[in-house]
Structure formats: C-alpha cells, structure tokens
Amino acid sequence: MELGPLFASLAEVIRSIPRSELLVAALMAMVAGWVGSAMVRRRIAFGGMLRAASSVVLGLVLLTVMLQLSRMDPRFDIAVPQLGMPEQIVEGGETRIPMAQNGHFWLRAEINGVPANFLVDTGATYTAISEDVAQRAGLTPRRGGIPIMLETANGTISAHMATVDRLSFGNISATGTDAVIASNFGDTNVIGMNVLARLKSWKVEDGVLVLVPKPADIAATPAI
Structure with a gap:
C-alpha cells in the first residue's frame, strides 16, 4: 500500500482545520473527553460532567456532518432539516x-x-x-x-x-x-x-x- 497519497490527504485535512469551525469543535471535544476521563480515574470532581459534555458535542458534530452530506441527495430535501441553509x-x-x-x-x-x-x-x-x-x-x-x-x-x-x-x-x-x-x-x-x-x-x-x-x-x- 502506498502511503504517499494517504499522507498528502491527511496533510490537506490538517491545513483545513483552522478554517473549519466544525473540525475545531470536534478536536476540542475530543481533548475535553480525554481530560474528563483522566479526571474520573483520579476521582476529580466534574470529570464525569466534562466527559459527558464532550460526548454531546461530538454527537452534535456528527449529526451536523450527516445533515450537510444529506444535501447532496435530493431524496432527503424534505425529510431532513436544512440547518438554516437554503433549499436547493x-x-x-x-x-x-x-x-x-x-x-x-x-x-x-x-x-x-x-x-x-x-x-x-x-x-x-x-x-x-x-x-x-x-x-x-x-x-x-x-x-x-x-x-x-x-x-x-x-x-x-x-x-x-x-x-x-x-x-x-x-x-x-x-x-x-x-x-x-x-x-x-x-x-x-x-x-x-x-x-x-x-x-x-x-x-x-x-x-x-x-x-x-x-x-x-x-x-x-x-x-x-
């Protein structure tokens, strides 16, 4: 398997992160989830809440991505909310x-x-x-x-x-x-x-x- 194209694609995604609020939110939620899990293991207060909040944010990010991708298929034009985006x-x-x-x-x-x-x-x-x-x-x-x-x-x-x-x-x-x-x-x-x-x-x-x-x-x- 050639890794060159894979690394090139990964590099493009990394360069795009500063311009994508959605990716920034996902990365921050992942870090918060890791910190929350570490706090839970050490029995530090609010660790569970932080971990739960990160899971909610990641779920919302995933839902947003799915709804954005659904706009590519006209069969979902009526069935899926537009999230404030205009109807095509x-x-x-x-x-x-x-x-x-x-x-x-x-x-x-x-x-x-x-x-x-x-x-x-x-x-x-x-x-x-x-x-x-x-x-x-x-x-x-x-x-x-x-x-x-x-x-x-x-x-x-x-x-x-x-x-x-x-x-x-x-x-x-x-x-x-x-x-x-x-x-x-x-x-x-x-x-x-x-x-x-x-x-x-x-x-x-x-x-x-x-x-x-x-x-x-x-x-x-x-x-x-």
Missing part, C-alpha cells in the same frame, strides 16, 4: 447543449450574475467553482463546514463548501445550490450531480445534452 431548487424550461469538438458539454452560465464557462460533468458529485470566479461572484466558504476531499488530475485536494444564491444557464435556474471552492482547483468550473440530480431528467440525443427540469409541461427550446 432547480427549475425552468428544457435546455439543450450541443457537444463540443472535444467531446464534452460546455455551457455559458451566470453565477450570482457573474458569467463563466462551465463543464457539465455527470461523473462529478459536486458543482465546483474556480477560486477566481468564486471571488468575482462573492462566494465565501460556509462557516462551520467540513473540508471536502476531491480527486483531481493533480491528486487529492481539499475544498470548502459554499452556497450559490443563483446559478442560471439556458432556461434553467438553480437557487441555494451547494458548490465547492478550492484554491488549487484550476480555472475549470463544473456543474455536477448535486444540480443534475434535481432535474426531472437528462439525456444525450444525437450529440446534444438535453436537460429537463421537473415541471411536466415544459416545451423544448433551441440549443444554446
């Missing part, structure tokens, strides 16, 4: 995207009103925004979020989640969308499955990607 909605009319000469599907979109080119990638779990576009669109990492580890052509990198108020392309508009931002992600912006999975359907017909939002009475429109 994708709506509009059918949009057709012709295949580019390189065999990929590219589109021109606006993210919070800022125009940018996006690659539609059905193999990408997350919608990803380059740091340059994120800055111009006023996107900032979500407070208290956990770092997301992404596999790229340059190896594993650490990214942070942000909320896009509005992402529009063709006849489709997505609001409250989660997206990841990474300083070393490069210049490519990607529309991933957290947006595509909220469509009614998507398919490729004769070299054209057809995106259909959930309303059933939408009409076909010209390619963009």
Whole structure:
C-alpha cells in the first residue's frame, strides 16, 4: 500500500482545520473527553460532567456532518432539516447543449450574475467553482463546514463548501445550490450531480445534452 497519497490527504485535512469551525469543535471535544476521563480515574470532581459534555458535542458534530452530506441527495430535501441553509431548487424550461469538438458539454452560465464557462460533468458529485470566479461572484466558504476531499488530475485536494444564491444557464435556474471552492482547483468550473440530480431528467440525443427540469409541461427550446 502506498502511503504517499494517504499522507498528502491527511496533510490537506490538517491545513483545513483552522478554517473549519466544525473540525475545531470536534478536536476540542475530543481533548475535553480525554481530560474528563483522566479526571474520573483520579476521582476529580466534574470529570464525569466534562466527559459527558464532550460526548454531546461530538454527537452534535456528527449529526451536523450527516445533515450537510444529506444535501447532496435530493431524496432527503424534505425529510431532513436544512440547518438554516437554503433549499436547493432547480427549475425552468428544457435546455439543450450541443457537444463540443472535444467531446464534452460546455455551457455559458451566470453565477450570482457573474458569467463563466462551465463543464457539465455527470461523473462529478459536486458543482465546483474556480477560486477566481468564486471571488468575482462573492462566494465565501460556509462557516462551520467540513473540508471536502476531491480527486483531481493533480491528486487529492481539499475544498470548502459554499452556497450559490443563483446559478442560471439556458432556461434553467438553480437557487441555494451547494458548490465547492478550492484554491488549487484550476480555472475549470463544473456543474455536477448535486444540480443534475434535481432535474426531472437528462439525456444525450444525437450529440446534444438535453436537460429537463421537473415541471411536466415544459416545451423544448433551441440549443444554446
């Protein structure tokens, strides 16, 4: 087993800790639990309370992580509370995207009103925004979020989640969308499955990607 990639991923997580309040809270709770256990063994007052409090905090951190991750699956949009985060909605009319000469599907979109080119990638779990576009669109990492580890052509990198108020392309508009931002992600912006999975359907017909939002009475429109 090669340990190099594992150590690189661990290093990325460690570097992300100062920017993640959730990880800081988890580490502090773990230390408090260790101190509480030591106090209990030495019969020092309040050791049990400290240990119990650390367990509660760790439980809340785990619950928060689970709820954040559940936002990637539209099946949990209604069943799971949003923790103050906006509902992710994708709506509009059918949009057709012709295949580019390189065999990929590219589109021109606006993210919070800022125009940018996006690659539609059905193999990408997350919608990803380059740091340059994120800055111009006023996107900032979500407070208290956990770092997301992404596999790229340059190896594993650490990214942070942000909320896009509005992402529009063709006849489709997505609001409250989660997206990841990474300083070393490069210049490519990607529309991933957290947006595509909220469509009614998507398919490729004769070299054209057809995106259909959930309303059933939408009409076909010209390619963009």
